[in-house]
Amino acid sequence: MRVFVTGATGFIGSYLVPQLIKAGHQVVGLSRSDKGAEALTRAGAEVFRGDLGDLDGLHAAAQMADGVIHAAFNHDFSRLKEHSEEDRKVIDALGAALVGSDKPLLVSSGTGLVDRTKINGPATERDVPVSSADFPRAATEEAADAVAAKGVRIIVVRLSQVHDTAHQGRLSQHVKLAREKGYVAYVDKGENRLSAVHVSDVALLYRLALEQGTAGARYHAVAEEGVPMREIAEVLAERLSLPVRSITPAETEDYFGWIAGLATIDLAASSALTRQELGWNPSGPGLLTDLREMGSGVA
Ligand SMILES: NC(=O)c1ccc[n+]([C@@H]2O[C@H](COP(=O)([O-])OP(=O)(O)OC[C@H]3O[C@@H](n4cnc5c(N)ncnc54)[C@H](OP(=O)(O)O)[C@@H]3O)[C@@H](O)[C@H]2O)c1
Incomplete structure (x- = not known):
């Protein structure tokens, strides 16, 4: 299949492009920079030069493909609403290119x-x-529903915390705070959980969903249903050689700042239906293993 991939130069994209090529697909990756274009060429992909703001260009690239995986997003959280609304427009443009076909859009x-x-x-x-x-990033699934209503074979991949030894997503912020405060904190008993998945398993899931996914499906990229925040904090403390401490809910805002809401919420998630439908069996390292081995640049 000729697959147009946005976000091909990102964390997940850097695993996804080789995963697709190895399985025999032809990849056309979006890149807005020379550096990204060079990396894609080295990986064996074709390059489509463009930006998420160029909706006509994205539409044209999608029209030339047999399937589209949209994994680009601007993660400047200070402008989350703006970028989430941009995502809505991008999905609309990609979807419009596939109306009347059975081509998948992930x-x-x-x-x-x-x-x-x-x-x-x-x-x-x-x-x-x-x-x-209530939360701007939800624009993506709203856009997916709108495009599905036009008959497009759209599939939503919901990601949990994606990790390898160099990327820990929001946990990088926990590392930063721990360094600043001199200790690693969890709230109360630290029983609230974070679901997680290794990035190699995410790449596999996108490929399986592209090849076999059902129109309108939601798939969960979740290998570990919920790792308790207390265990995460203990491993971070060990890796950073810092003490670990339980803080009270009243102290949460002061320690965690803008991620205080995330620090207390239980984010457990299941992937039972995804595994059953796609035969996806994640096998990559667990979150705590990757945190123990995270790069020296992080710790
Ligand atoms: N990683 C996680 O734990 C996680 C969890 C939940 C959801 N997700 C979602 O999964 C998707 C992939 O995440 P990721 O971790 O791979 O993100 P990432 O490493 O930040 O990569 C983002 C990608 O989007 C591209 N991009 C950003 N703005 C662009 C623009 N204006 N024009 C063209 N390309 C642009 C980047 O291109 P450049 O290389 O040029 O910067 C890069 O390829 C995103 O939708 C993300 O929100 C990720």
């Missing part, structure tokens, strides 16, 4: 976007996301 969301007020237990593929009015 988009990237997060298990953390499921509306936790409506569930009791780990988030499942059937659970609905929050509204973008």
Whole structure:
């Protein structure tokens, strides 16, 4: 299949492109820079030069493909609303290029976007996301639903915390705070959990969903349903050679600042339906293993 991949130069893209090529697909990767274009060429992909703001260009690239994986996102969280609304427009443009075909369009969301007020237990593929009015990043799944209503074979991949030994997502912020404060904190008993997945398993899941995914499906890239924050904090403390401490809910804002809300929420998520439907069996290292071995640049 000729696959147009946005975000091909990113963390997940750098594993996804080789995964697709190894399976016999032809990859056309979006890049906005010479550096990205060179990396894609080295990986054996074709390059489509462009930017997420160039909707006509994205539409044209999608029209020339047999399938599209959209994994680009601007992660400047100070402008989250703007970038989430940009994502809505991008999905609309990519979807418009595929109307009337059976070509798959995969988009990237997060298990953390499921509306936790409506569930009791780990988030499942059937659970609905929050509204973008409450959290802007939910625009992605709203856009997916709008495109699905036009008959496009759209598939949502919801990611949990994706990791390898160099990337820990939001946990990089925990590392930064621990260094600043001189200790690693968890709240109360630290029983709230974070679901996680190794990036190599994410790449495999995108490929399986591209090849076999059902129109309108939500798939969960979750290898570990929930790693307790206390265990994460203990491993971080060991890796950083810092003490670890339980803090009270009242102290959370002061320690965690803008990620205080995330520090206390339970983000457990299940992938039972995904595994069953796609035969996906994650086998990469666990989150705590990668944290123990995280690069010296981090710790
Ligand atoms: N990693 C996680 O734990 C996680 C969890 C939940 C959801 N997700 C979602 O999964 C997707 C992939 O995440 P990731 O971790 O691979 O992100 P990443 O490493 O930050 O990569 C983002 C990608 O988007 C591209 N991009 C950003 N702005 C662009 C623009 N204006 N024009 C063209 N390309 C642009 C980047 O290109 P450059 O290389 O040029 O910067 C890069 O290829 C995203 O939608 C993300 O929100 C990730």
